[in-house]
Amino acid sequence: MTYARCSRAEIARRVAADIPEGAYVNLGIGLPTMVADHLPPDREILLHSENGILGMGPAPAKEDIDPDLMNAGKQPVTLLTGGAFFHHADSFAMIRGGHLDICVLGAFQVSASGDLANWSTGEPDAIPAVGGAMDLAVGAKSVWVMMELLTRKGESKIVPRCTYPLTGVGVVSRVYTDLAVIDITPDGLSAYDLVPGLDMAELQRLTGVPLGARVAALK
Amino acid sequence: MTYARCSRAEIARRVAADIPEGAYVNLGIGLPTMVADHLPPDREILLHSENGILGMGPAPAKEDIDPDLMNAGKQPVTLLTGGAFFHHADSFAMIRGGHLDICVLGAFQVSASGDLANWSTGEPDAIPAVGGAMDLAVGAKSVWVMMELLTRKGESKIVPRCTYPLTGVGVVSRVYTDLAVIDITPDGLSAYDLVPGLDMAELQRLTGVPLGARVAALK
Amino acid sequence: MINKIAESLEVALSGVEDGATILIGGFGDAGMPNELIDALIAQGAKGLVVVNNNAGQGETGVAALLKTGRVRKIICSFPRNADSQVFDNLYRAGRLELELVPQGTLVERLRAAGAGIGAFYTPTAFGTELARGKESRRIDGRDFILEYPIHADYALIKAEAADRWGNLVYRKAARNFGPVMAAAAKCSIAQVNRIAELGDLDPEAIVTPGIFVSRVVRVARPVPGVAVNAGEGRP
Amino acid sequence: MINKIAESLEVALSGVEDGATILIGGFGDAGMPNELIDALIAQGAKGLVVVNNNAGQGETGVAALLKTGRVRKIICSFPRNADSQVFDNLYRAGRLELELVPQGTLVERLRAAGAGIGAFYTPTAFGTELARGKESRRIDGRDFILEYPIHADYALIKAEAADRWGNLVYRKAARNFGPVMAAAAKCSIAQVNRIAELGDLDPEAIVTPGIFVSRVVRVARPVPGVAVNAGEGRP
Numbered sequence: 001m002t003y004a005r006c007s008r009a010e011i012a013r014r015v016a017a018d019i020p021e022g023a024y025v026n027l028g029i030g031l032p033t034m035v036a037d038h039l040p041p042d043r044e045i046l047l048h049s050e051n052g053i054l055g056m057g058p059a060p061a062k063e064d065i066d067p068d069l070m071n072a073g074k075q076p077v078t079l080l081t082g083g084a085f086f087h088h089a090d091s092f093a094m095i096r097g098g099h100l101d102i103c104v105l106g107a108f109q110v111s112a113s114g115d116l117a118n119w120s121t122g123e124p125d126a127i128p129a130v131g132g133a134m135d136l137a138v139g140a141k142s143v144w145v146m147m148e149l150l151t152r153k154g155e156s157k158i159v160p161r162c163t164y165p166l167t168g169v170g171v172v173s174r175v176y177t178d179l180a181v182i183d184i185t186p187d188g189l190s191a192y193d194l195v196p197g198l199d200m201a202e203l204q205r206l207t208g209v210p211l212g213a214r215v216a217a218l219k
Numbered sequence: 220m221t222y223a224r225c226s227r228a229e230i231a232r233r234v235a236a237d238i239p240e241g242a243y244v245n246l247g248i249g250l251p252t253m254v255a256d257h258l259p260p261d262r263e264i265l266l267h268s269e270n271g272i273l274g275m276g277p278a279p280a281k282e283d284i285d286p287d288l289m290n291a292g293k294q295p296v297t298l299l300t301g302g303a304f305f306h307h308a309d310s311f312a313m314i315r316g317g318h319l320d321i322c323v324l325g326a327f328q329v330s331a332s333g334d335l336a337n338w339s340t341g342e343p344d345a346i347p348a349v350g351g352a353m354d355l356a357v358g359a360k361s362v363w364v365m366m367e368l369l370t371r372k373g374e375s376k377i378v379p380r381c382t383y384p385l386t387g388v389g390v391v392s393r394v395y396t397d398l399a400v401i402d403i404t405p406d407g408l409s410a411y412d413l414v415p416g417l418d419m420a421e422l423q424r425l426t427g428v429p430l431g432a433r434v435a436a437l438k
Numbered sequence: 439m440i441n442k443i444a445e446s447l448e449v450a451l452s453g454v455e456d457g458a459t460i461l462i463g464g465f466g467d468a469g470m471p472n473e474l475i476d477a478l479i480a481q482g483a484k485g486l487v488v489v490n491n492n493a494g495q496g497e498t499g500v501a502a503l504l505k506t507g508r509v510r511k512i513i514c515s516f517p518r519n520a521d522s523q524v525f526d527n528l529y530r531a532g533r534l535e536l537e538l539v540p541q542g543t544l545v546e547r548l549r550a551a552g553a554g555i556g557a558f559y560t561p562t563a564f565g566t567e568l569a570r571g572k573e574s575r576r577i578d579g580r581d582f583i584l585e586y587p588i589h590a591d592y593a594l595i596k597a598e599a600a601d602r603w604g605n606l607v608y609r610k611a612a613r614n615f616g617p618v619m620a621a622a623a624k625c626s627i628a629q630v631n632r633i634a635e636l637g638d639l640d641p642e643a644i645v646t647p648g649i650f651v652s653r654v655v656r657v658a659r660p661v662p663g664v665a666v667n668a669g670e671g672r673p
Numbered sequence: 674m675i676n677k678i679a680e681s682l683e684v685a686l687s688g689v690e691d692g693a694t695i696l697i698g699g700f701g702d703a704g705m706p707n708e709l710i711d712a713l714i715a716q717g718a719k720g721l722v723v724v725n726n727n728a729g730q731g732e733t734g735v736a737a738l739l740k741t742g743r744v745r746k747i748i749c750s751f752p753r754n755a756d757s758q759v760f761d762n763l764y765r766a767g768r769l770e771l772e773l774v775p776q777g778t779l780v781e782r783l784r785a786a787g788a789g790i791g792a793f794y795t796p797t798a799f800g801t802e803l804a805r806g807k808e809s810r811r812i813d814g815r816d817f818i819l820e821y822p823i824h825a826d827y828a829l830i831k832a833e834a835a836d837r838w839g840n841l842v843y844r845k846a847a848r849n850f851g852p853v854m855a856a857a858a859k860c861s862i863a864q865v866n867r868i869a870e871l872g873d874l875d876p877e878a879i880v881t882p883g884i885f886v887s888r889v890v891r892v893a894r895p896v897p898g899v900a901v902n903a904g905e906g907r908p
Contacts, residue, residue, distance in 0.1 A: 081637035092777030096554030129753035135777030169800035311542030315789030348518035354542030388565035556794035556817035582791035
C-alpha cells in the first residue's frame with residue numbers, strides 16, 4: 001500500500017483541532033508540547049502547567065525570556081492576559097480533582113483497555129523518573145495520547161496489554177497517531193481519520209489489536 | 220477563709236501576661252476573646268481567627284466597622300499592619316497543622332488528664348454546635364483554658380473525668396481560673412498563683428481533684 | 439470567546455435539579471451570597487442538601503431557604519445561634535436532617551473533594567461523640583479518624599470581583615469558604631460586586647483561578663438605605 | 674519586636690543537625706534557593722534526607738549538595754535529567770537512596786504535613802509499580818492508595834519579598850513548592866530578593882503568611898555578568 005505518515009506537526013495540528021473553545025488543557029512534556037503551536041487562533045483555550053500556571057501563552061522572544069516563567073518541560077513561556085499563578089498543591093488539586101478537561105500525553109504503549117505506559121521502560125539499569133504523569137493520567141477528564149503508532153522496529157505501541165510499567169490503569173480515551181486516530185471505548189477500539197492510502201485492514205495488521213471502524217467521526 | 224475571686228478581666232490579664240512576644244494565638248469565642256484587650260502593648264503578638272485572619276487588631280470605632288472584617292465570634296475587628304487574609308482551608312491547616320503556639324478556650328469541664336468539654340452540655344434536647352473547637356483543641360501547641368473554677372452551683376469544673384461530651388482528649392495543658400492557675404502535667408495537676416487568702420487545702424477541697432503545689436511559677 | 443458572566447441571577451441559577459447538593463459560602467454575613475440564595479428560592483429546586491458553616495440566622499439568606507421546606511439536610515459546624523429559630527424549629531420538628539461536622543473537618547472535606555482526595559485521616563474529633571461510627575487509626579503515636587470528601591453539584595459563593603474567565607478575588611475575611619467551595623462543586627456560581635476586565639486582576643493575586651468557576655453574576659454592593667439593584671448583569 | 678530577618682546566610686542556616694530532613698523548593702531554576710543550598714553545604718550537616726522535585730542538574734545547587742556525600746536519601750519525582758550526572762553516579766553506586774514519588778503525591782504529602790493530616794487516599798499511581806506495598810481502598814467505585822505526610826525539619830525556599838514578620842510573596846512560576854514546603858517544616862527559611870517594610874505587602878495578596886516562616890534572608894537577585902552579592906542581610 002502507498003501512504004504517507006503524518007508528520008509530528010500534522011499530528012499536533014490534528015489534536016489541536018479537537019480542543020474546544022474554553023477547554024482547560026495540560027500538554028505533557030515532549031511531543032504534546034507541540035500542540036500549543038497549532039491551537040486555532042479563534043478559540044480561547046487555557047493551557048495549564050504543573051508548576052503553577054493557568055493560561056500559558058506561546059514562547060517569548062529571546063530577549064523576553066523570564067527564568068521565573070517556564071513550562072513543566074522547563075521551556076520559557078508567557079502568560080496570557082487573564083492567566084494566573086498558584087502553588088504546586090493547588091496546581092495538582094486542579095489535576096487530581098478532575099478540573100482539567102483534556103490532558104495530552106506521550107506514550108511508550110497504550111493498551112486496548114486504555115492502560116497507559118509512558119514513564120519507564122522498565123530496563124533494570126534505568127533511572128526512574130515519573131514527574132506528574134501519574135497524576136495527569138488519573139486526573140484529567142479526558143486523557144489523550146499523541147504518539148507515532150509504531151516503534152522504530154515497527155512494533156505497534158497500541159498493544160493488547162502493556163509490557164512496560166504502567167502510568168495509569170484504563171485512563172486513555174483517545175490516541176492520535178501518525179497513521180490514524182483511535183478511540184478507546186468500553187466496546188473496544190475504533191479507528192478513524194486514517195491517512196490517505198491506508199485502509200483498515202492494513203492498520204489492523206500493523207497494530208495487531210482488534211479495531212472497529214467508527215462510522216461517523218466526532219469533532 | 221477570706222479571699223476574693225478574680226474578675227473576668229483579671230483572669231484575662233493573667234492569661235495575656237503569659238503570652239510571649241511573637242506568639243501566634245487563637246482566642247476562642249466568649250470569655251477568651253477578652254484576652255485581646257489585655258495583651259501587653261510592648262509585645263508583638265499575632266492573633267489568628269478561624270475565618271481567615273492572621274494579625275487581628277482591636278475593635279474598630281463604630282464608624283469604621285467593616286462587615287467583611289469580623290472575628291470568629293462575628294464581632295467587628297481590625298487588621299494590624301502586617302496581617303494577612305487567607306481561605307478557610309488554609310486557616311484550619313494553621314490550626315490542625317500545629318502552627319498556633321497557643322489557643323485559649325472556654326470550658327464546661329476540664330479533666331485531670333487534660334480532657335476538654337466545651338461544646339455541648341449533652342442535654343437531650345440541646346441543639347448541638349461545635350464550630351472550630353475540636354480543631355483548635357487538637358491543633359494548637361498549647362491549649363489553655365480560661366474559666367471560673369466553680370459552676371454557679373459551686374461544683375468544680377476541674378473534674379476527675381468529664382461528664383459532658385468531650386471536645387478533645389488530653390489536650391489542655393493549663394487552666395486559668397478566678398481562684399488559681401492550674402497546670403496539667405503528666406505527673407498530675409499543679410496549682411499556683413492562688414488568690415490572696417486562699418490556701419492550697421481550701422483549693423483542694425473546692426476542686427476535689429488531687430493538686431500538687433508548683434514550687435516555682437513559670438513565666 | 440469564553441464568557442462566564444451570566445446576565446441575571448435567574449440565568450446564573452438555571453438548571454439546579456431537585457435533590458442537588460449545594461455549597462453556600464460565607465461566615466456570618468461576610469461572603470454570604472444572599473442574592474444567589476434568594477434566586478435559588480425563586481428557582482424552586484427541592485429536596486436539597488445544603489452545606490454552610492451555619493444553619494441560617496434571622497429570616498433571610500440560608501434561614502429563608504430552610505423556611506421554604508426545600509432543604510432535606512444541612513451539613514454545618516455551628517447551627518445553633520441566638521437567632522437560628524428557623525433551623526431550630528425545623529430540626530426539633532424532625533423536618534430537617536443535620537450532619538454536624540467540626541469546622542476544620544468541614545472545610546477539609548470540601549478541599550478533599552476539590553483536590554481529588556478519596557478520604558483523609560484527621561486528628562480532629564478523635565475520642566468525641568462526633569467520631570462515633572467512624573474508622574480510626576493510630577499513625578506515628580497519634581490517633582486519627584477517617585473522613586470523606588463532600589462532593590457537590592453547585593457552589594454559591596460571593597467574591598469581590600471577577601473577570602469573564604471566572605478568575606476571582608475576594609475582600610478581607612469574606613474570602614472564608616469561597617475558594618474551597620468553588621473547587622468542590624461541579625458547577626460553581628459566584629456573585630461579585632464588580633466585573634473586572636480580563637487582565638485587570640493581578641495574576642499573582644488571583645485567589646480562585648477561573649478553572650474552578652462556571653458562572654459569574656454581578657450583584658451591586660448594597661448601598662445603605664437603598665434597595666439592592668441585583669442581577670443586572672455586566673456593569 | 675518580631676524580626677525574622679537573619680543578617681546572613683550563615684545565621685539563617687544555623688542549627689541544622691546531622692540527619693535532618695530538608696525540603697528544598699524550586700522547579701527547574703525557578704524558585705530554587707541556590708544560595709541557601711550553598712550555605713547548607715558550608716554549614717556541613719550530613720546524613721541528610723532531601724526533598725526536591727528533581728535530584729539536581731549540572732554541578733551546582735542540589736547537585737553540588739549531593740556531591741558532598743552528605744545526603745543519605747532523596748525524595749523526588751523526577752531525578753533523571755540530561756545533566757543529572759551527579760545523582761546518576763551516586764545512585765548507580767548505591768551511595769544515595771531514592772524514594773520516587775509522583776509529583777502531585779509529593780506535594781500533597783507535603784501539604785498533609787503542614788495541614789496536620791495523618792494520611793490520605795489518592796488515586797494517583799494506583800495499579801502501578803509505585804503503589805507496590807501501599808495500602809489501597811476502593812471508595813465510591815474508584816481505587817485509591819494510602820499516602821503519608823512528609824514532615825521535615827527545615828525548608829529552604831526562595832521568594833520574591835518578605836517583611837520582618839515572615840510574610841512572603843513570590844514571583845510567577847517561582848512560587849511552585851515554596852508555600853507548601855514552608856508549612857511542612859518545623860523551621861522554614863526563605864531567601865528573598867527584597868525585604869519589604871511591614872505593611873507594604875498587600876494582605877489580600879500575601880501567599881505565605883509569616884506563621885509558616887521562621888527565618889528570612891535577603892539575597893540580591895544576580896545581575897548577569899556580575900558576581901552574586903549574597904547574604905548581605907537587610908538592604
